[in-house]
Amino acid sequence: MAMKGRAMAAAAAVHGGYPPTKLHSSLPSPLRIAARIKPNTAPPPISISTNPAHANLHHLKELYAICNHSCQRFPNTDAAGRVEPVDVLKLRTAIAHSSVVVSAFTKPEFLTNQSSTGAEVTSFTGIGGYWITKVAPVTPANGTLIGFGRAVSDLGLTASIYDVTVHPALRRRGIGRMIVQRIVRMLTNRDIYDIAALCSHDQRPFFKACGFGDDTLGSTTMVYTRSPSSYSKDEEMISAGGKLLLVPSPRELTK
Structure with missing residues (x-):
């Protein structure tokens, strides 16, 4: 022993x-x-801008394409489910008439891109020779557009939030919530508290996490869906750009 x-x-x-x-x-x-080892869920350095001039239309169009997002509620899609490209002219008009425009930027080196094989590839700039650019604060001038959102309001009583989107590689890091919170803050600073968010069923958890809930008055959103069979004899339907438009009869136009 x-x-x-x-x-x-x-x-x-x-x-x-x-x-x-x-x-x-x-x-x-x-x-x-x-x-x-937990995955990195913290957002990279972000710059939030509320200046509509910082929302470059071509960069925004590219972001919408990456996110497969359309400004239209009923966009045309191809066989792969991709939505049609955004009409830049209509997008310019929509932004010009938006009450609040919020854009989010980060440094390109903090953006994780999807490779052709589907695997995530992170392109971080090396320290040597680039440390000044890495430590410099993010601005719309040196950053890449990775998030966007806007609101339309009568500037007196009500407002609605549209087009909240974030680059797929940076989702679930709180960037979308930053955008919505900035929109809400700007609206409430104008004494506007009746704020709606038109969203799909899949987007409800996100907006609920941002403080939104069911309408306490039980209101239901209704969309104009008048069909050709329901228009009166004094009206007719014409086809324009793949869409049906309701127009008055020639007799009504002469009145």
Whole structure:
């Protein structure tokens, strides 16, 4: 027994004070180490701008294309489910008549892009020779547009939020919430509190996390969907740009 005890003590001295069996069991396995490493969910350095001039239309069109987002509620889609490109002229008009426009920017090196194989590739700029640009604050001038949102309001009573979108590689990092919060803050600073968010069923959890909920008055959003069979004899439907337009009859125009 004495010899066995001395052998264990010698082994413990070699392994730092623990018997070999306890030492091996205490070492975390690669799987345990990987489990302890949490994915980075913090947003990169972000610059939020409320200047409509900072919303470059062509960059915004590219962001919409990456996000497969359309300004229209009923966009045309191709066989792969991709929406039609945004009409830049209509987008310019929409932004010009928006009450609040919020754009989010980050440095290009903090943007994770999707490779052609579908794998995520992060392109971080090296420290050597670029440390000044890395530590410089993000601005709309040196940043890449990665988020957007706008609101339309009568500037007196009500407002509605539209087109909130974030680059797919940077979602679930609170950027979308930053955009909505900035929109709401600007509206409430104007004493506008009747703020609606027209969203799909999948977007409801996001807006709920931003403080939105069901209308306490039980209001239901209704969309004009007048069909050709419901128009009167004094009206007719014409096709324009793939859409049906309701126009009065020539007799009504002469009145």
